[in-house]
Amino acid sequence: MSAAAIPAAGPVREPWWRGLGRFNVFTGIVLGIGGYLIGALVIGHVLSKGIPAQTETNQNDIEFVCGILLGIVGFLVGMGFLNYPIARLTGAAPTLREKEEKGIARYFTLCTDHKVVGIQYLWGVLFFFLVAGLNAMLIRTQLLYPTEHFWSADNYITLVGLHGTMMMMMTTSMVLGPFGNYFVPVMVGAKRMAFPRIEALSFWLLPVAGVVLLAAVGAKGFPTGWTGYANLSVQAKLGMDCYLISFALIGISMALVGFNMLVTVYTMRAPGMTWTRLPIFVWSVIATAFLQLLAAPVLIAGMSLVLLDRVVGTTFFMPFSGGSPFLYENLFWFFGHPEVYILALPGFGLVLEILPVFSRKPLWGYRLAVAGLMGVALLSFFVWQHHLFVSGINPDLRPFFMFTTELISIPTALVFLNAMGTLFRGKIRFSVPMLFALALFFNFFIGGASGVFLSDAPSDVSTHGSFFVMAHFHYTIMGGLVFAFFGGLFYWFPKMFGVHLNEKLGKLQFWLFFIFFNLTFFPLFAVGMLGQPRRVSAYSPSLQWLNDWVTAAAYMIGLSFAVFVVNVVYSCFFERRRPEANPWHSKGIEWQLPTPIPVDNFERVPVINASPYEYGTPEAPLVANLNPSHAEVVAAGG
């Protein structure tokens, strides 16, 4: 970093180490560690004195939880999240924006620019995905042999729980985090999100949750898998506290994102951006935001109650004094089922956004698509007990939940219908984003069809808790959401980074991923039908060849992600192909703006003149008038 590299005329840059003394992630880490130590060694120590269940078992949940909670507070203070509230309390004038750093430094601070938050989310999500994906490779390694194992059963279940929880936590923000934050304000013609600081907070809770969850490994692990069922969780080791706190943090983050997105779309649309001109991706964000806002608090409650059972000795889930494990199962799945649609819906929205661009046709059945997304969102609150068919619930409830669950295939099918209608007689370009988008429909069809067997109480009895379930939800989440995510990433990468990802490497990644994804998870339906349970590493020796096949294919999925990493490095640092202003010839507003998008997105409030899907209509106006006259603004209702 020589002085010569800095242009003489430019502003004098401060040395990099100055940043350490300010409010940023480094300060946050230091205060976080300090907070942990004070919480555990002082507050927790005092609070747990004289409680033998805490002090005489070498499992002092009070100390540990106090440490983590204070550590989180310390981190947020160090990040500077309290600066503004304190300034306001002491009479400072309101501002919409924190003092923002320049260059790479702003990615390590509380930044209120929604585009910076989007990119923070992107790398955060990818890092989570990498770690949880490596865990998946380890799981498959353990399953190479039916009875001979590399690691003990206890450690294996922690590994499975770590993979599952990390993936479920990360995927809740996989699309909404990077693309929602980056593009929703742009797509509705706004200059920012409604609550920029809350937006920053929702991101920074994600790495905190990641670190807390990983700490479970150092705290002897947790034996519950990603669902954390009580009362096993109440009796589990210290690592369980990490699971509970980190999942609750993700719940808070989700609720904040949902709230922020809803208010942004409702209140900050540009003049002329009517509900029927809203990009379908934004509609899917609205549907998801509703789910997040309504479901996440139930998760936070569930996690907090288990934490209370463990730490202060309440008995919400302990039958011997009137508690009930069913309470947990209901709380968890009342969140958990909507969560699977929190994962699925943004994926649907994303591919429906991509399809018209690459088939040069308007989105077929726009209103139907909106109805489908909203229908799924609404119905998803009425199906949660299909996870409990074999748990001993009142059998009379089964038909109702069977019915509602099967009902949900109708709005889901609408989305398929929109896609097929859009593709019909389109001028299809098989670019990388389009390949990923098309693959979603193939994968999700298999995922959805296999779901019918699980929603049917009679057949669920034999498939529940087996690899059949596991194959089913990997087909929907990985085959759906993760494919959509990569489609969106290839589609918007030129806009976000001003670099075009290499198409050849992209296609290589796609085909490796698509082929080996199916070769991995399709056989797992058979494995499950033949009786192999989830979360257990011992299985019948007769299933070894199928398991070994799956493991080999899973390694190849890992290879496809390695191709992606190579692609990013190669495209960004070696090839550096500058994209055209609008490489996919999309009508989306985001492509009308310069790259990189300026801090305020729009110089003046734009006026929206058309829907973004009017492909094939030569006389259609540009979607946004970026420089409208006063009369045009008034005419558009602004």
Place this chain on the structure above:
Amino acid sequence: MSARRLGALLAAVLVVGGGVAIGLYVALFLEASPPPVQAAVIGRRVAALELQTVAEVGHGENSFWVSYYARTPGHKWVHSTILRVPAYSLVHVTVYQYDSATGLRNPLWGQPRGVVGGVMYVNGKPVKVLNPELASHTFAIPELGVSVPLPGVDEEAPNQCSNAPCTLAEAHNTITFTFRTRGPGKYRWQCFVPCAAGFIFGFGGPMQSIGYMDGELEVQSS
């Protein structure tokens, strides 16, 4: 190299380094396991195992925890529950029981099962069923159908053991029995008495920990 490139490189190194560090961290956790203890081979397809159960380890990280110990063929007591035995063999087990009675949740487990002759010997006397209230721990290998209740020592007995491994001079019961192994593989074994003092229902800590009340039988082809 420009500051920008250097920054990017630094970030890349940090990400890769972070990934590798997390990978190592998880891998070390997975590998963590007490050392395996080999059973003594005392004949063709016959092996002998010596174990002891103690009320409190008495020292180290989890000094309050109840635990099993195992003895190597070199007569050294090791804090481990990973037991290596030959396949398709008879295994003579001797358990020195130093802990007092907790009682069985299920009286059915008062009967030694899956052992040769359906009988165990307590201080040399054959026992076909144990009063459930006298049991302190069980030695059970579910996959082999083995389940043996271990009678606790009298709480009033003089010379109680307080620091593991305990010696024969301290108050104890000696239980012997024989079971048969099947083919090679890892078999889970554990105690089924919720004996973890201080934990909810006695099911926490040591009951969930390999090296304490939980273990693995590594059956190896001989």
